[in-house]
Each structure stands twice: as C-alpha cells, then as structure tokens.
Amino acid sequence: MSTYPENNLAWQVLDHASKNGYAVGAFNCYTLECILGAIRAAEEKKSPCMIQVFPWSMHFHGREFIEYVSKACHSASVPIAFCLDHCIQESDVELALTMPFDCIMVDASSKDPEENIKYCKKIVDIARTRGITIEAEMGRIIGSEDGVPMVDMEQLFTEPDLANDFLKRTGCQYLAPSFGNIHGPYPEGGPEKYWQLDRLAEIRKAIPSNVQMVLHGMYPVLPDLLKKTIEAGTLKLNVNNSIRIPWQDFMAEKGSRLEMTAMAEQSVEIFKNGVGDFMDFLGSSGQSWK
Ligand SMILES: [Zn+2]
Numbered sequence: 001m002s003t004y005p006e007n008n009l010a011w012q013v014l015d016h017a018s019k020n021g022y023a024v025g026a027f028n029c030y031t032l033e034c035i036l037g038a039i040r041a042a043e044e045k046k047s048p049c050m051i052q053v054f055p056w057s058m059h060f061h062g063r064e065f066i067e068y069v070s071k072a073c074h075s076a077s078v079p080i081a082f083c084l085d086h087c088i089q090e091s092d093v094e095l096a097l098t099m100p101f102d103c104i105m106v107d108a109s110s111k112d113p114e115e116n117i118k119y120c121k122k123i124v125d126i127a128r129t130r131g132i133t134i135e136a137e138m139g140r141i142i143g144s145e146d147g148v149p150m151v152d153m154e155q156l157f158t159e160p161d162l163a164n165d166f167l168k169r170t171g172c173q174y175l176a177p178s179f180g181n182i183h184g185p186y187p188e189g190g191p192e193k194y195w196q197l198d199r200l201a202e203i204r205k206a207i208p209s210n211v212q213m214v215l216h217g218m219y220p221v222l223p224d225l226l227k228k229t230i231e232a233g234t235l236k237l238n239v240n241n242s243i244r245i246p247w248q249d250f251m252a253e254k255g256s257r258l259e260m261t262a263m264a265e266q267s268v269e270i271f272k273n274g275v276g277d278f279m280d281f282l283g284s285s286g287q288s289w290k
Pocket of ligand 1: 183
C-alpha cells in the first residue's frame with residue numbers, strides 16, 4: 001500500500017501529468033449542473049481532471065452536497081480529484097479538513113511570510129493525518145471581479161528562493177505562484193504584458209521537483225501564452241470564467257423559455273463542451289489510467 005501523499009488522488013493526477021507530458025484542468029463549479037458537466041466531459045474524453053468548489057459551497061450547499069460531489073468524482077470511470085479552492089478563513093480550513101476533499105488550497109497569502117509558513121506547516125501536518133494534500137499561494141495573486149490597479153504588484157511576486165524555502169519548511173504539495181497573474185479582468189495590455197514567464201521558469205527550477213505548480217488568473221489568456229505557461233512548468237490550470245461565462249450566458253438567454261428539465265440538461269451539455277474542449281487543449285484527453 002502506498003503512503004501519503006502517493007495515495008492521494010489529487011497528487012496522483014498531477015504526478016501522472018508530470019510524467020506523461022500534459023497539463024490538467026481544475027474546473028471551478030458552482031452548481032450541480034457544472035459538476036455533472038465536468039464529470040461527463042472527463043468520462044467522454046477519458047481525461048483525468050480536478051473539480052473544485054469554493055468555501056461558499058461548504059456553507060451554502062452544506063456537508064451532504066460536498067460528500068455527494070466527492071462520491072460522484074471518485075466513482076467516475078476516470079480519475080477525478082475533488083478540491084477546495086481559495087480557503088482563506090482559518091475556520092473554513094478547519095471545516096474543510098473534516099470533509100472528503102482530496103486537496104485544499106490554503107490561501108494565507110495575506111499573512112506576513114513567516115506567519116504564512118508556520119500556519120501552512122500546521123495545516124499540512126493535520127492534512128497528512130487525513131490523507132488530504134495542500135496547495136498554497138506564495139507572493140500574492142491579487143484581483144477581484146472588479147479588477148485591480150497594478151500598482152505595487154512587484155512586491156507581491158513570488159521569489160524563487162523564498163518559494164523553495166517555503167515549500168521545504170511547510171511540506172505543501174502544490175504551489176500557486178504570483179508572477180503577474182491576477183484574478184478577474186486584466187488592465188490594458190492583458191496577461192501578455194504582465195506575466196513574467198522567466199520568473200515562472202525560475203520558480204520551477206528553484207522548488208522541489210515533486211511540488212507541482214498551479215496557474216490562477218487565466219482569464220482571458222490567449223492559447224499561445226497558456227502553452228508557454230505550461231512549458232514553463234505549470235501543471236494544474238484553474239479554470240473558472242472561460243467556461244462559466246458562456247454557460248451563464250446560455251442560461252440568461254434561454255433559461256426562462258425552457259422547461260426546468262430541458263434547461264438542466266442543456267446547461268450540463270454547455271458546461272461539458274467547454275470542459276471537453278479545454279481537456280483537448282491541455283492534452284489530458286485520452287490520458288485516463290483508470
Ligand atoms: Zn485563484
């Protein structure tokens with residue numbers, strides 16, 4: 001029997017990707033239709049993937065829903081890891097550690113660096129006893145749906161040596177680096193102007209080889225740049241807006257004119273198609289080992 005973290009599904013999904021030369025989509029889901037769409041896409045494409053929810057789901061949908069999603073992911077015909085994205089409140093992290101997630105992203109990047117290290121180490125120690133792996137953010141990936149000014153961004157970037165020190169001391173399995181990426185819309189010039197791929201490659205070189213890097217803030221990003229980001233060593237790509245927005249547009253346009261059953265079915269289809277296309281792009285299609 002393998003030991004932690006080799007026995008953890010999120011770890012296995014990224015380990016397989018790193019050994020077989022492809023990247024993995026981590027799809028942010030807000031409703032049951034999104035979850036079903038992502039699972040069905042993964043099964044049709046025979047692609048490993050990750051499905052993520054925000055802490056909001058733990059509170060709004062509740063424990064039973066989280067347990068259901070975990071079961072649905074784990075009983076799929078392909079490997080699907082279930083993750084919690086951006087867990088900021090300490091009480092949410094504590095709650096999440098009692099739920100069946102494969103991975104929890106602990107976002108303590110607003111703490112000062114030493115405090116962030118101590119805190120993340122403590123969480124990893126608890127998570128290890130429960131078979132859960134941990135993604136951490138270093139530097140700070142800023143932004144919101146309203147956009148943010150780019151001033152003072154430099155000081156929020158991840159420093160390669162500090163990242164290595166952070167990972168060695170905390171034992172986190174995945175790193176979300178800050179290299180000019182932000183959440184929400186980019187100012188003029190877009191990611192092409194702000195992303196420092198050299199820094200990303202330096203971070204990849206500096207950190208332990210068994211730690212995988214995660215891309216946050218990839219909307220809107222041109223496919224060429226995304227490919228370069230993967231080449232620079234990013235393996236887990238968090239996908240939210242680029243699939244969610246067409247799905248929301250569909251519901252805004254058609255929702256009121258369809259029967260509930262038809263709307264549910266068609267919205268699953270829309271989400272599924274978005275996820276499936278992205279799996280083809282990443283090269284994860286056909287990579288299932290289950
Ligand atoms: Zn994020």
